[in-house]
Amino acid sequence: MTQQRRDFLRQMALAGLAGSAAVTAPAAEAPKADATLTHDMTAFPPEWLGKEQIAMLIYPDFTALDMVGPHYMFTSLWGAKVNLVAASREPVRSDAGLVFTPNLTLEEAPSDLDILFVPGGSTGTLKAMQDARLIAWVADRARRAKLVASVCTGAMILGQAGLLRGKRATTHWATHSLLKDFGAQAVDERVVWDGSLVTGAGVSAGLDLGLSVVGRLRDKPYAQGVQLLAEYAPTPPYQAGTPKTAPSEVHQLMGSMFNGLVADMRLTAKSALGA
Template sequence: MTPSERRSFLRVAAAALAASPWLASAAEDMSKEHDMHAMPASWKGAEQIGMLMYPGMTALDFVGPQHMLAGLVGAKVHHVAKTMSAVVSDTQLAFMPTVTLDEAPRDLDILFVPGGGDGTLAAMQDPHILAFLADRGRRAKWVSSVCTGSLLLGAAGLLKGYQATTHWATHELLTVVGAAPVQARVVRDRNRITGAGVSAGLDLGLSIVGMLRDPAYAQTMQLLAEYAPDPPYSAGTPLSAPPEVTKMVAEMFKDFNPKMRAALVSQGFYDSASKGPQQ
């Protein structure tokens, strides 16, 4: 690393540290030691980010991207829910909203939606949530999701004609909302960015950070998070997991997928499998 590259790295590191509450003092020390006035304008933004929360969402779907997006210097992250009451996830973790659906900024730079199981199914049939997503999604610069959150985006009419991904077990349902399924960890099609199942939220968050800032900024966030996946088992996809494990997990969705399919068809989406109505 050349002296110039080192100085650039230190500046972006200090910027990322400044956005991390638990390392704020370290950022202050770095800022004193290194000239921060030369920081490129692209390293600081003013994004308005709306992250939807709803009962029964998957906690990691939300937390992974939130950790990365909260590290964007100058950005404002809004935790959006129907009310200001605590939102309990599918694993009983409670999250506190910062703003209600009605109070959230009308013009968002990023709209993000997490996934889940029955909680997502309920959200897909909630007129208030769907209206919020349709309204903010029409104007948002970027519309994003993780896991079955993409199907919630789809239920709000935001994925028709876009390539997208979701949890592998619900991939086939993307066609019901008019999306083109793509088997990938993160899929970007114009201003739609969707992540695969659960842990893919970390990849999605890093991808957005790199897109809004630059690779060095995203790499700094990755290093701060020590995000270096090295799982003890190679079973993270249907192709790598033992066949009996894949079969067992797929069985877990045998009741859920038909419910979600029926919910979408009831809202006017066409499903070739069940000959449901055309939207």
Template sequence: MMTRRVLTAAVLAAAAAGASAQATPAPARGKERIALLIYPGFTALDLFGPHNMLCGLMPEKIDLVAKTSDPVITDTGVTIVPSATFGDIAPGLDVLFVPGGTKGTLAALQDEATREFVARQGASARYVTSVCTGSLILGAAGLLRGYRATSHWVARDILSEFGAQPVDSRVVIDRNRVTGAGVSAGLDFGLTLVGLLRDAGYAQRVQLVAEYDPHPPFDAGTPAKAPADVTADMRTMFAPFAAEALKAARAYK
């Protein structure tokens, strides 16, 4: 039976064989410790896209970390049981990851224990990362000052409140900060991070296993590409959230 574990093992074997054929040593496998923050109301796809790609690393440890051990309900109603709480995570992570959302993200941003956890782990993590409005939480934790970063287009410019330089890009790498744009950008972000932690060949194998070859049926994935009326409708719909996010950012910058 072709389980996820068997499939991932096959990717690793292929990557190692490829490295051997080129007479270069295969990179170390499975040593990373990865913590993915979860909190009530976060956007499910912000997490599941990167999680799928990062599982291809077969890391030593990949935790879904929450403030408490209570089940966490995402924005789509999917319930996730945390594998660890804040106190369970030792410093020195290879990856600290923060997903985004709307009101749930603002609640997490304003939660002292959550900000402190992100700040503490971010101070020693090899890579400090986010997708979508998760970058607002990184900013509130003081981790983006002086860095280039991105976010969902609704909130991207708000990053400047935290001393960051907002960048209109799918994935932004600035030293050890790796941030992804909105929601579906988590897939690109995840593959980018796999490439950083391993190499391009390894990431390409993970991409192939996921059959990640997007051909969207519509070309309306950014405000610049979407029809003007579509963009206007969405800006109006998100205006209250954008105002709340700006207010929260100014309180915690």
């Protein structure tokens, strides 16, 4: 599907979706990996071709959709290099049993990143918060990254690395109250930008975050094309996707599942802040 998406984006350029400037723009050099393609690139807007270095952290028992949604969007960035990074190159099992194979270790990941992305989870995220080596790596790469992003409880990992202090941020509703423990200003929005930091709410919000990043790094027509190709036009069968719209009894039942996790994360946050 990745190759088809790239072909589609080329067709977008040929159709003039980047605006009238695209018609007279000089041709951009295509990456060598795509040298076998025969599309006419004379109208391809040069600003659509990037060279971003993107590291998407994965760790045992992370939530797959936290990462997969943004991954789809990031791999639609023409010219970008997207890496799955983990403690080792051994396969990593998500909390629901999906297995992913990282292509870089923490040490092998580029030192200077355009995007550092961190997904969330539950007990797996708590363990990641308590992993000194992983947290040190996140803090190190974030210092030089042009953009730091998280989805769901991935914000807890960013907080543990000291990256949320004084920042506007969001996370999964179940851990939203923990943001202040990391010195952040909690914002009840699906995607929250604060300078070079962008955080997404729970799980499926990663699709919105990823698309928002695509729009920032390219332009609106490019992002619209990616959205169209994904046919991302959600019409859920139930209106219970947030605490505000879910029946109160459903909210209370689901929330009770996280009481222990939230307490443990709060203790971990206090240790990070020296409290």
